[in-house]
Each structure stands twice: as structure tokens, then as C-alpha cells.
Amino acid sequence: MRTISAEKVTEVVRRLCINANCHLPQDVKDRIESFHDAEKWPQAKEILERIMENYQMADEGDRPICQDTGLACVFVKIGQEVHVEGNLAEAIHEGVRQGYTDGYLRKSVVRDPLDRVNTGDNTPAMIYYDIVPGDKLEITVAPKGAGSENMSQIRMLKPSDGLQGVKDFILWAVENAGPNPCPPIVVGVGVGGTFDKAAFLAKKALTRDLNEHNPDPFWADLEKEMLEKINELGIGPQGLGGLTTALAVNIEQMPTHIAALPVAININCHVARHEKEVL
Amino acid sequence: MPISITTPLTREKVRNLKSGDSCLISGVIYTARDAAHKRLCELVAQGKELPLDVKDSIIYFVGPTPARPGEAIGSAGPTTSYRMDAYSPILIAEGQTGMIGKGKRSPEVIAAMKEHGAVYFGAIGGCGALLSNCIKKAEVIAYDDLGAEAIRRLEVENFPVIVIIDSEGNNLYETGRAAYLAQNK
Numbered sequence: 001m002r003t004i005s006a007e008k009v010t011e012v013v014r015r016l017c018i019n020a021n022c023h024l025p026q027d028v029k030d031r032i033e034s035f036h037d038a039e040k041w042p043q044a045k046e047i048l049e050r051i052m053e054n055y056q057m058a059d060e061g062d063r064p065i066c067q068d069t070g071l072a073c074v075f076v077k078i079g080q081e082v083h084v085e086g087n088l089a090e091a092i093h094e095g096v097r098q099g100y101t102d103g104y105l106r107k108s109v110v111r112d113p114l115d116r117v118n119t120g121d122n123t124p125a126m127i128y129y130d131i132v133p134g135d136k137l138e139i140t141v142a143p144k145g146a147g148s149e150n151m152s153q154i155r156m157l158k159p160s161d162g163l164q165g166v167k168d169f170i171l172w173a174v175e176n177a178g179p180n181p182c183p184p185i186v187v188g189v190g191v192g193g194t195f196d197k198a199a200f201l202a203k204k205a206l207t208r209d210l211n212e213h214n215p216d217p218f219w220a221d222l223e224k225e226m227l228e229k230i231n232e233l234g235i236g237p238q239g240l241g242g243l244t245t246a247l248a249v250n251i252e253q254m255p256t257h258i259a260a261l262p263v264a265i266n267i268n269c270h271v272a273r274h275e276k277e278v279l
Numbered sequence: 280m281p282i283s284i285t286t287p288l289t290r291e292k293v294r295n296l297k298s299g300d301s302c303l304i305s306g307v308i309y310t311a312r313d314a315a316h317k318r319l320c321e322l323v324a325q326g327k328e329l330p331l332d333v334k335d336s337i338i339y340f341v342g343p344t345p346a347r348p349g350e351a352i353g354s355a356g357p358t359t360s361y362r363m364d365a366y367s368p369i370l371i372a373e374g375q376t377g378m379i380g381k382g383k384r385s386p387e388v389i390a391a392m393k394e395h396g397a398v399y400f401g402a403i404g405g406c407g408a409l410l411s412n413c414i415k416k417a418e419v420i421a422y423d424d425l426g427a428e429a430i431r432r433l434e435v436e437n438f439p440v441i442v443i444i445d446s447e448g449n450n451l452y453e454t455g456r457a458a459y460l461a462q463n464k
């Protein structure tokens with residue numbers, strides 16, 4: 001058994017919240033820059049330039065890239081051999097509380113979806129646990145803005161809808177979102193499982209490095225094909241027209257019921273934040 | 280060349296702005312998003328006085344991050360505008376002439392813009408660090424309890440926006456994309 005203290009978890013989560021919000025991951029920057037080079041539509045190219053200027057400014061001044069510093073989505077992979085001394089969930093919430101306060105990040109959480117009173121410290125975090133073999137503790141913080149989250153979709157397709165149904169649904173979701181989620185976007189897709197598992201897969205897909213494809217060649221090809229198709233829509237940066245509607249499509253799939261074909265689409269914006277640390 | 284706009288944004292200035300124009304706004308603008316809009320519209324319904332003078336005003340849909348010591352404001356980019364669609368026609372009828380946000384607007388908002396003379400500007404979503412540089416002063420003038428959602432009076436200099444929908448209802452989200460697609464056939 002390896003022991004990790006709750007204080008250590010808090011310290012790491014605090015740091016991840018601040019870093020994720022102020023520094024865009026390199027894979028996202030690389031994508032934006034290569035689309036900027038490929039983009040020929042003047043208005044679109046100029047917007048991508050501003051976006052690049054913005055994340056450079058955020059880098060240099062340790063400022064939030066975007067004012068919507070999001071719900072703190074925290075993915076925790078706990079090795080079976082790890083013993084956390086103290087309350088793990090509370091340690092994570094405390095890390096979020098400290099990170100969002102000390103880092104001058106926006107407090108964007110309401111305590112109840114209908115009475116809508118702000119909790120004042122961006123807690124609770126949205127925590128996703130995964131128990132895995134080993135003695136490591138891996139924590140990923142992915143702050144998620146509502147502009148793109150609100151454009152996400154889920155649908156229980158019929159098995160007979162098949163591959164074409166999945167493709168049509170993805171394109172429909174991107175078309176329906178239009179300029180709202182601050183394109184260029186990253187499209188996370190979850191296919192299979194149950195209603196809720198599909199949604200989780202879609203969210204998890206957004207934390208995958210943009211340069212990595214699905215390990216299964218069939219699904220990797222579908223990712224490439226859908227990226228091309230989305231970028232033929234012409235929505236473009238900020239929805240004003242252009243090539244660069246999406247930076248990447250990440251798909252995750254899993255087994256499902258003989259009668260089911262759940263598909264979830266979680267849309268992320270170009271401020272595709274995720275920061276990981278392994279303890 | 281971008282068009283320079285100085286507030287107040289009179290109806291006459293609004294009529295000269297065309298969908299697709301790049302503009303730089305200087306002067307005073309106000310922030311408000313979901314919760315503040317709801318309260319403002321409740322006051323209008325009750326015939327009570329509003330905490331800001333909406334006549335010829337520009338409202339920026341934004342909830343900034345907290346300012347660090349010595350700075351006017353934190354990151355301050357636009358939020359998605361459709362959530363204000365239920366409220367904007369009421370404020371436009373009260374004299375508001377400009378909105379800054381991002382994303383689509385409803386037919387009701389566009390109808391109110393045409394009827395009364397108002398314009399919808401887009402700022403680049405996800406560029407909050409960059410845009411905050413154009414905000415020189417920020418002061419909460421109402422609804423402090425709402426935190427990031429409080430109404431702020433901002434003094435801005437050369438704040439960059441694009442006219443998305445003009446007072447005739449021309450919409451750059453439709454024409455910009457169509458022009459790109461036509462050229463890329």
C-alpha cells in the first residue's frame with residue numbers, strides 16, 4: 001500500500017486549476033497554429049491570430065485564457081494500491097476552492113439548478129473516479145465552460161441507424177451549435193454503453209491529446225473523416241465563415257445492449273483546457 | 280479600417296453601422312448577463328427606475344474573472360447571447376441601442392432591433408485576456424451580491440467588435456458563411 005495524504009491532493013488540485021486556466025496545452029496550441037496556416041479566408045485567419053495572441057498573453061501574465069473558468073471537472077485514476085489518508089473528495093473540493101480563490105478565477109457554480117445561488121468558491125468539483133491497478137494517483141483537471149457545454153447533445157439511436165446515423169447526428173450537433181460554442185471547437189463523441197456511459201465517454205474523449213487518435217483503426221478513420229466533414233460546413237472561427245470549424249474530433253466507444261446505440265456529443269471550445277499530474 | 284464608435288450610441292450612429300463592419304468602441308459600456316437581465320426586466324415590468332440609464336447604452340454580456348490587485352478587471356470576453364434573448368427586446372424598447380456578445384439571436388430580438396434601431400456586436404469568444412486590455416476602469420454599480428454577474432460600468436478604449444446583426448436585420452452569421460462557401464465551391 002502506498003499512502004498519499006489528502007493535503008497533497010489538495011495542493012495538486014489547486015495548482016492544476018490555476019495552470020489549466022492560464023496555460024493552454026501545447027497540443028491545442030499546435031492545432032490552432034496549423035489551422036491558422038491552412039486558413040485562407042481573411043476574416044477567419046485574423047480571428048485565429050487574435051486567439052493565438054490571447055493565449056500568449058495568458059501564458060505571459062498568468063491570466064485566465066477565458067473569463068469562463070468553468071466547472072472544475074476532475075478526473076481521478078486511483079491505483080488499487082493507493083491509500084489516501086483523509087477525505088479524498090473533500091481534499092479535491094478544497095483544492096478547487098483554493099485554486100479558484102488564489103488564482104483569481106471566476107466562481108461559476110450555483111448550489112441548486114433552480115434557486116441559482118452562487119456557492120462563492122466554485123465548489124463542488126465535478127469528480128469522475130476510476131479505480132485502476134497500480135500504486136499511482138493520476139489527477140486531471142479540465143475546466144469546462146458552459147458556452148460549449150450547453151451545445152452538447154445526447155441521443156438514443158436505433159441499431160438500424162448504424163454508422164450513417166452516428167455521422168448525421170455529429171454533423172447535426174455541430175450545425176445546430178453554429179457560432180455559440182466559440183468555434184473553432186473540439187468535438188468529443190461517446191458511442192455505446194448506457195445513456196450515462198455514452199455521455200461520460202464523450203467528456204472523457206475531450207481530455208485526450210489532440211494528436212492521438214482512437215487506437216482502433218476503424219474509429220480513428222471515423223475521427224479523421226468527421227473532422228473533414230465538419231470543416232466542410234463553413235461555419236468557421238466564431239461562426240463568421242471559414243475552414244476552421246473544428247480542431248479535432250475525439251471518439252470513444254464501448255460495448256452496448258443488443259437494442260441500443262447511444263451517442264453523446266460533448267462540445268468543447270478552442271479553450272480546450274486540461275492539465276494532468278501523476279502522484 | 281475599423282470604424283471608431285464613441286458612446287453614447289445614438290440611434291443615428293446605429294443606422295450607419297452595417298453588418299460586417301469592424302468597430303472600435305470607446306467610452307462607457309455596461310455589463311450584464313442572465314441574472315442581472317432578469318432583475319432589470321422585473322424592474323421594467325413594475326415601472327420602477329433602473330440602476331443604469333439604458334437610453335443609447337451598450338450592454339456587454341460578460342461575467343469577468345476577479346481583478347488582481349492593481350488591475351481594472353480580470354479576463355473579460357463575451358458570453359453566449361441567446362440566454363439574454365428573453366430580456367433584450369424589453370431593454371431595447373426602453374432605449375438600449377447596442378449589445379455585445381457572441382452567438383445567435385432569436386427572431387424576436389432581431390425584430391426589436393429593427394423596430395427600435397439597435398445593433399448586435401460580436402466580440403471574439405475565448406479571448407478574455409486580450410479584450411480585458413481595452414477595459415480601463417470597472418466599477419460595480421448594481422447587484423454586488425451577484426458576484427461575476429453584477430452590473431459593472433466599464434470605461435473602454437478601442438474595444439474591438441464586429442457588427443454581426445445591424446438595425447436592418449442583416450446577419451453576418453448567415454452572409455459571412457455563405458460568402459465563404461460560395462468562394463470555396
Ligand code: SF4
Binds near residue numbers: 069144270271
Ligand atoms: S465556450 Fe469556451 S471560449 Fe467560449 S466563453 Fe465559454 S469557455 Fe470561453
